[in-house]
Amino acid sequence: MHQPNSATLREQTLDLLNSGAATSRSDLVEALRVSPSTVTAVVRRLIEEGVLLEEGVGQSTGGRRPRILRLREIDGVLAVAELGGKHARVGLCTPGGALRSTEEVPIDIAAGPSVVFKTVGETFARLQAAAAPGQPILGVGVALPGPVEFPTGRVVGPARMPGWSGVDPDDYLRRSFGDVQGPVIVDNDAKAAAIGEYATRELEPRELSGDMIYVKAGTGIGACLVSDGQIFRGGRGLSGDVTHVRVADSGELQCSCGSRGCLETVASGAAVSRQLAEQGKPGMSLRDIIVAVGDGDPAAVTLVRQAGRLLGVALSGLVNFLNPNAVVVGGALSSLDAYVAATRGMLYERCLPSITQSLTIEASVAGPDAALTGLGHLLRSTVS
Known part of the structure; x- marks a missing residue:
C-alpha cells in the first residue's frame, strides 16, 4: 500500500480529528490505514507543536481504554473568499479550517481590487458580527480567477481581470478586513478548490x-x-x-x-x-x-x-x-x-x-465551497 508523506499524514490527521471522524490513535490507524507507530509519530509531533491535546479516556473495545485526542482550541476566525467574474463567495472558518458560514454577493471583477475587496470586507464583517462577534481575525485567504504567483500572491497577466495585472492584494486585504493578526494568503481559484476537494475526499x-x-x-x-x-x-x-x-x-x-x-x-x-x-x-x-x-x-x-x-x-x-x-x-x-x-x-x-x-x-464531491475549504486548510497550516 502506498505510504503518504509526513505532510499529507499531518493534514489527514487534522482533518479527521477536526471533523470528529477520529478521536483516538486507534481511530487514526484504522482511518489512515498506516501502522500504529506511524500514527504515534504524527500525533507526538502535533502535541509538541501545541496543535493537539491528549486528555481523558474513551470506552474500551476489548483492550486498554484509548486516550482522547482533540484539537487545541484557539480563539479567533479565518476569513476566506472566492472571487468570480460577477460574484464573490465569502466564508468564515474555525481556526481548524472547518467552514462555519458563507454568503454570496454580487461583484464586478472588472471594477478593480479596491472596489471588490471593499465589498468582500463588508460581507465578512456581517458574517463575523453574526457568528463570531469580538473574535480576532487569525488569517485571510482569497482565491482569484486568474494566474497567481505563489507564495507572493501577485496577480500575473489575468486575461479576464482588467486592472489586476501586477496587483499585490496583501495591502488591499489588510485594509479591507481590518486588523488581521495572522497571514494573508492569495491563491488561484482552481488550486484552492483542488485542495478543498482533496481534503473533502480524505473524509469519504x-x-x-x-x-x-x-x-x-x-x-x-x-x-x-x-x-x-x-x-x-x-x-x-x-x-x-x-x-x-x-x-x-x-x-x-x-x-x-x-x-x-x-x-x-x-x-x-x-x-x-x-x-x-x-x-x-x-x-x-x-x-x-x-x-x-x-x-x-x-x-x-x-x-x-x-x-x-x-x-x-x-x-x-x-x-x-x-x-x-x-x-x-x-x-x-x-x-x-x-x-x-x-x-x-x-x-x-x-x-x-x-x-x-x-x-x-x-x-x-466538495461542491461550490471547494475553494473556501481549500483556503481554510491553507490558513490552518499557518496559524496552528
Missing part, C-alpha cells in the same frame, strides 16, 4: 484517490494536479492554466488572452453563453444555462455536451502523460451531468485503455 468512506487532476469549469476553466496530497504549482506557481490550451475544432475564435483557438472559447460557461446568444438567446448567465439544461432545452443541452467533449479533448493529453488515479470536474458546470458525461466519454475515447482502466472520472 471510500479509499482516497492518489494523483488527481482537478478541473474547475465555470465561466472560465482552470486545473490543478494533486499528487500525494500536495498540489503541483510549477516554477512560479502558475501551473494549471488549461483555459488557454489550444484545442482542435475550436474554430480559431478570439480568446480573452489575445490568442485564438483556446479551450475557454469553446468549453467554458462563457463560451456556451456566447453560442446561445448567436442562436437568438442573448444574455444567459451560467445559472440560466444550468436551469435551461435542467429544463431540457435542446440548444443548451447540445452546446453543453459539445463543451464537455472539447474539455475531454484538451485533458486527454494530460491524462495520457500523467496517468492520474482520478479526474474530478468541479465548478458550476460540474453540476450538469451532460457536461461531465461528455468529458468522461471523450477521455475514454482519446486515452489509452491501459490509462483509463482504473481511472475515475466524476464530478466534485
